[in-house]
Amino acid sequence: MKYDSVKFLPGVAVLLMFGIGQAQAVGDSEQGQKKFYTCAGCHAITGYSNSYPSYHVPRIGGQHADYVVAALKAYQTAQRKHTSMQANATTLSQDDMEDIALYVSRFRNNNAALPVTGDVGKGAEKAGLCAGCHGEDGNSEDSTYPKLAGQYESYLIKALKEYKSGSRKNAIMAGFAAGLSDEDITDIAAYYASQKHGLNTVGKE
Ligand code: HEC
Numbered sequence: 001m002k003y004d005s006v007k008f009l010p011g012v013a014v015l016l017m018f019g020i021g022q023a024q025a026v027g028d029s030e031q032g033q034k035k036f037y038t039c040a041g042c043h044a045i046t047g048y049s050n051s052y053p054s055y056h057v058p059r060i061g062g063q064h065a066d067y068v069v070a071a072l073k074a075y076q077t078a079q080r081k082h083t084s085m086q087a088n089a090t091t092l093s094q095d096d097m098e099d100i101a102l103y104v105s106r107f108r109n110n111n112a113a114l115p116v117t118g119d120v121g122k123g124a125e126k127a128g129l130c131a132g133c134h135g136e137d138g139n140s141e142d143s144t145y146p147k148l149a150g151q152y153e154s155y156l157i158k159a160l161k162e163y164k165s166g167s168r169k170n171a172i173m174a175g176f177a178a179g180l181s182d183e184d185i186t187d188i189a190a191y192y193a194s195q196k197h198g199l200n201t202v203g204k205e
């Protein structure tokens, strides 16, 4: 129910305002869990990999709901390209996306650090210029900036290389990725992958 439709009932409106103030998220988590069924085969399995090229399917458990909706729309409109994700997003309605996003956003990380190949210490220094949007440790506060903490190193590397090459289009990230060498990318990815209280496999605590 929208606040507008009840503002003539002051008591209810006040209650709703408090409710809305506390939980800004839209969507229905229970519905989201049901609708997530088709996604579980990839996003609810720890360590699951995309085959060609080989990299881990991104963790979306604990990701900001707003970013999840934005990502699904980007696949739906083919602004972001990935054959199976485009196929999975194509039939989703706005409600479906919001329900699924709310459901997946509620998972938390159990603090187990992911294995990495890059230099975490160097990555921490190099990630300094990313903190303004993604948060000091990759746990961004702003829901338009994806959380990176606890994300798989291989996926972060792939994403940064795609921004750099322009195959994944985003004006802001193209600028930031342009100045990074392959070594920078691996170190930064290692740093975020090692951070705690971040992302997780959907369904895991
Ligand atoms: C066949 C495996 C597979 C299935 C099924 C699948 N995904 Fe994905 N998903 C992936 C892969 C691989 C990526 C990374 C693609 C890329 O690099 O853009 C991804 C990316 C995403 C992203 C973007 C993550 C980010 O950090 O930007 C979201 C959100 C997402 N999937 C949600 C879903 C939802 C919701 C469903 C079900 C409707 C689903 N996926 C079904 C494999 C899958």
Ligand code: HEC
Pocket (backbone or CB within 6 Å): 058, 070, 126, 127, 129, 130, 131, 132, 133, 134, 144, 145, 146, 147, 148, 156, 159, 160, 168, 169, 170, 172, 173, 176, 177, 188
């Ligand atoms: C001004 C804000 C801003 C800064 C600074 C910034 N980013 Fe981003 N970043 C974004 C936005 C917005 C997105 C989502 C873009 C999209 O939809 O593809 C993003 C996406 C990403 C992603 C993809 C995440 C995913 O789940 O697919 C990675 C990885 C990333 N940024 C890493 C970095 C790194 C590393 C730096 C520093 C070198 C950095 N960002 C600096 C705003 C920023």
